[in-house]
Amino acid sequence: MTEARVTENPVPPTGTSAELLLDGVSRSYGDNLAVRSISAEVPASKISVIVGPSGCGKSTLLRIISGLDEPTAGRVEFEGVPVKGVPEGLAMVFQDYSRSLYPWMRVDKNVAFPIKHLPAKERAERVRFAIDEVGLSGKEKLYPWQMSGGMQQRVAIARALASHPKLLLMDEPYASVDAQTRADLEDLLMRIQAELGITVLVVTHDIDESVYLADRIIVLSAPPSVVAEVIDVDLPRPRDHIATKTDPRFVEIRGHVTRLLRSKEQATSA
Amino acid sequence: MKLLHEPLSGQRQVVLGVVGVVGTAAVWEGVIRSGLLDVPGLPLPSGVVRGVGDLLPDSTFWDAVVFTLGEWMLGLAIAAVVGVLVGGLMGAFRSAFLVFEWPVEAFRVLPSVAVGPILVLVIGQGRLPLSLTVALACVWPVLLNTMYGVRSTDTTAVMTAKTFGYGGLAVLRSIKIPSALPFAYTGVRIAASIGLLVAVSAELLIGNGSGIGGYILSNTANATNLDLVYAATLVAGVLGVTVNLVMAKLDDVLFGWKKGLAQ
Numbered sequence: 385m386t387e388a389r390v391t392e393n394p395v396p397p398t399g400t401s402a403e404l405l406l407d408g409v410s411r412s413y414g415d416n417l418a419v420r421s422i423s424a425e426v427p428a429s430k431i432s433v434i435v436g437p438s439g440c441g442k443s444t445l446l447r448i449i450s451g452l453d454e455p456t457a458g459r460v461e462f463e464g465v466p467v468k469g470v471p472e473g474l475a476m477v478f479q480d481y482s483r484s485l486y487p488w489m490r491v492d493k494n495v496a497f498p499i500k501h502l503p504a505k506e507r508a509e510r511v512r513f514a515i516d517e518v519g520l521s522g523k524e525k526l527y528p529w530q531m532s533g534g535m536q537q538r539v540a541i542a543r544a545l546a547s548h549p550k551l552l553l554m555d556e557p558y559a560s561v562d563a564q565t566r567a568d569l570e571d572l573l574m575r576i577q578a579e580l581g582i583t584v585l586v587v588t589h590d591i592d593e594s595v596y597l598a599d600r601i602i603v604l605s606a607p608p609s610v611v612a613e614v615i616d617v618d619l620p621r622p623r624d625h626i627a628t629k630t631d632p633r634f635v636e637i638r639g640h641v642t643r644l645l646r647s648k649e650q651a652t653s654a
Numbered sequence: 655m656k657l658l659h660e661p662l663s664g665q666r667q668v669v670l671g672v673v674g675v676v677g678t679a680a681v682w683e684g685v686i687r688s689g690l691l692d693v694p695g696l697p698l699p700s701g702v703v704r705g706v707g708d709l710l711p712d713s714t715f716w717d718a719v720v721f722t723l724g725e726w727m728l729g730l731a732i733a734a735v736v737g738v739l740v741g742g743l744m745g746a747f748r749s750a751f752l753v754f755e756w757p758v759e760a761f762r763v764l765p766s767v768a769v770g771p772i773l774v775l776v777i778g779q780g781r782l783p784l785s786l787t788v789a790l791a792c793v794w795p796v797l798l799n800t801m802y803g804v805r806s807t808d809t810t811a812v813m814t815a816k817t818f819g820y821g822g823l824a825v826l827r828s829i830k831i832p833s834a835l836p837f838a839y840t841g842v843r844i845a846a847s848i849g850l851l852v853a854v855s856a857e858l859l860i861g862n863g864s865g866i867g868g869y870i871l872s873n874t875a876n877a878t879n880l881d882l883v884y885a886a887t888l889v890a891g892v893l894g895v896t897v898n899l900v901m902a903k904l905d906d907v908l909f910g911w912k913k914g915l916a917q
Contacts, residue, residue, distance in 0.1 A: 450817050478816040483810035488832050488911045497828075498818035547818060626810055 385515060403428035403583040404449065408458035413442050417608035418444045421458065424602045424611055426551075431577055431584040435594035436604030437645055442587040445609075446555050450476050462551065472534075475544035481536040487526040491515065491539050492524040498547035514542040517576055534565035537545040538572070545576065552577075554586045558593070567625050570597060574623060591645070595619075595638045596628060603644050612644050620641070695784050697884040705885030715869055715886065718892070719916055722865040725781050728852040729788025736789070737796025738838050744797075745804025745834065746826050758797065766852055767790035768861045784865070786854050791852040792845035796838060803837025804830050836909040843901045850894045 404426035411418045417545040420544040424433045436442055438530040447453040449460055460467040462474070475498065478484040485494050496510045502510070515521055518538040521589050537557060545554055554573075570593065577584050588594055594601050601615040617626055617637060628634055659670055662670075679699040684693050686698055709715045743750035744758075766787050773783035797829075807830045813827045857867025870886050873879040 452813060452816060470817055472817055472819070476814070476816065478810055478814060481811050483808045484814045486811065486829070486832070531910070553817075609769075 391618060404585065405461040406445075406449070407461070408438050409445070409455045410450060410457040411441070411448060411453065411567045412456050419448075419604075420608040420610050421457075422604075422609065422611055424614060426583065426585050427600060428601040431574070431583045431586065431597050432600045433594040433598040434461060434585065434587045434602045434604060435591060435621075435641065435645070436589065436609060437606050438589050440604045440607050440609045441471060442589075442604065443555055446476070446541060446553055446585075446587055450474055471548035473548075475547045475549035475552050477537070477540050477544050477552070477554040479559050481533065481540045481560070482529070484540055485536055487527065487529055488527050489526055491520065491531075493530060494539055495543045495546050497543060510546045510548070514546040517545055517579075518542045518572060528554075532565075533561045534621075537569060540646055541569075541572070541576070544581070549582060551639060552582050554582045554584065556588055557586065559588070561565075566593075573597065573626070575620070578584075578621065591638055591641050592629070595634055595641065596623060596625075601637075601641060603641055615641065616633070668722050677862040695880060697881060701881040702884045702888055705881035705883075706888060708882060709885050709889065715889075718864070718866050718886075719889070721781070722857065722867070722890075723848075723854055723893075725784045725857075725865060726773040726788055728781070729853065730792055730842070730846055730849045732785065733792030733797055733849070734842050737793045737841060737845075738800050740836070741797035741800030741841075742804055742831065742834065745801040745896040746830060751801075758794075761790075762794050764790070767855050767859060770856050772861050775916060779860075779862050781864075783860060787856040787860075788852050789796065790851045792849045795848070796841035799841030799844075800834055800838040803834030806837075807833050810904040825857055836905075836912050839909060843898070844906065846897055846901055847894055850890070850897060 406422050406424045406426075410420050413534065428592060433441055433523060444453065448455050449462075449467070451467050462471045465471070486497065489497070491512055492515070495514055496507055499507050499510055511524075512521075515524060518541050520538055520542065522534065522617070523535070525530065528539055531539070531553040537560075539556075557573075558569050561569065573584065573586075574597065576582070586594075586597060595617060598615075598617045602614065603612040604610070605612045615637065619631060619633055619637075681850055683699050686696060740758075741752075744748055744754050760764055770783060770787040777786075777835055811833065812825055815829050820828060838903075846854055853865065854867040854870075857865035858871055859867075861868040861871070863872055866886055866889070870883050873883045873886070
């Protein structure tokens, strides 16, 4: 079996500086174990990336973190408080923007959706700021389906920003857009994160993307998933698609993550 | 000739449509005039058109049309309100679904026109039993469409709202109902055509001489007026087509955003 090759707790949880703490989180559906004893810390005001092979339970994990689902064992803490239901200050960006955005609402209404309870003036200010932040000023009155995929995902990001999140969760956010748009949106995310100091947790299956974005990479194994390794990425910021990706350190980390994922795959198929 | 999915100019579409109507009428006219088909009572298209000409100045006919339209709209309105309410509840709440499931299944198979005479016995003659008969036929497409519309709300759309702190009822109001409205409207559209058919049929049966049905009935008594009968039937048909066109246009205006779902 693979038991011996897997590190159960690569980072012992300290429960202090972490914005988000996963402690032995497991989730099974009937007899089917989707994630197994995941422990990791997501540091505040940084970009963390969960990377793993497809079907490794990344989305299950995100649903648990966002309080939409409950773990069958273990616990999740957000700012030191156990997660029960969707915590305040959390926003999520889904892969499928065309289903996540509301087609009957124009861009500005979509962005205002999380803050409907606020007074009109503050709401309008936040919507303007968020739309400006993702570079969509002037597109407020379009319907999402009148825009390109990349622009729609910008709307989804703006909507998340309008809610003033402390923790931004992103589930394969750029898996449905073309390579150039993807590169632009990665840079957009890093710029916004640096400006606003939000804690970001991205889930992806793309190794390049994980190394490029992350301050910390949490590598998951194939299902039933455990944390294979936690890697702190010390590449300098601001990062750049050419300079960073040709940095020997980038190449080294990418190779390391690739080997980790590959060895896990082999371990489970053996 | 262009394949079905290839674009065709608006002008050519109109021309082809007219060719279809006029052509059918011409063939029909020819078949009867040539003696190929010799059945007494079959109308000549030219005679029917003349009949429409005779109808136009006839105020009793127009009273009948107005009566039928009013009856139909009242029935459709009742069906829309009841259908959207009950269908919405059944789509949103499991308990409501379980309560209404069997009554709906049972009443749905009742031929509404057959219920008409019973309604007359209970509430007497007039427009109301006619409208209720219409409503009884119209309520099902609205109800079922609304129910499936609410149920088929996109799970990602719902999850998104939940992550922004929307509770069950808020999700229902802000997400499920808006995304079910086009379905409900499609139900109303289907119901509108059914309703007009049922309205005229009910008038034939329990109309006591009122409406287009009543007009047709009283004129069939006199065999020389058959062209008038066919003309009235034709007018009822044109009315139905017009209603359908108007409602399709309204669909585009109200739910143009549905285009976003097709992609």
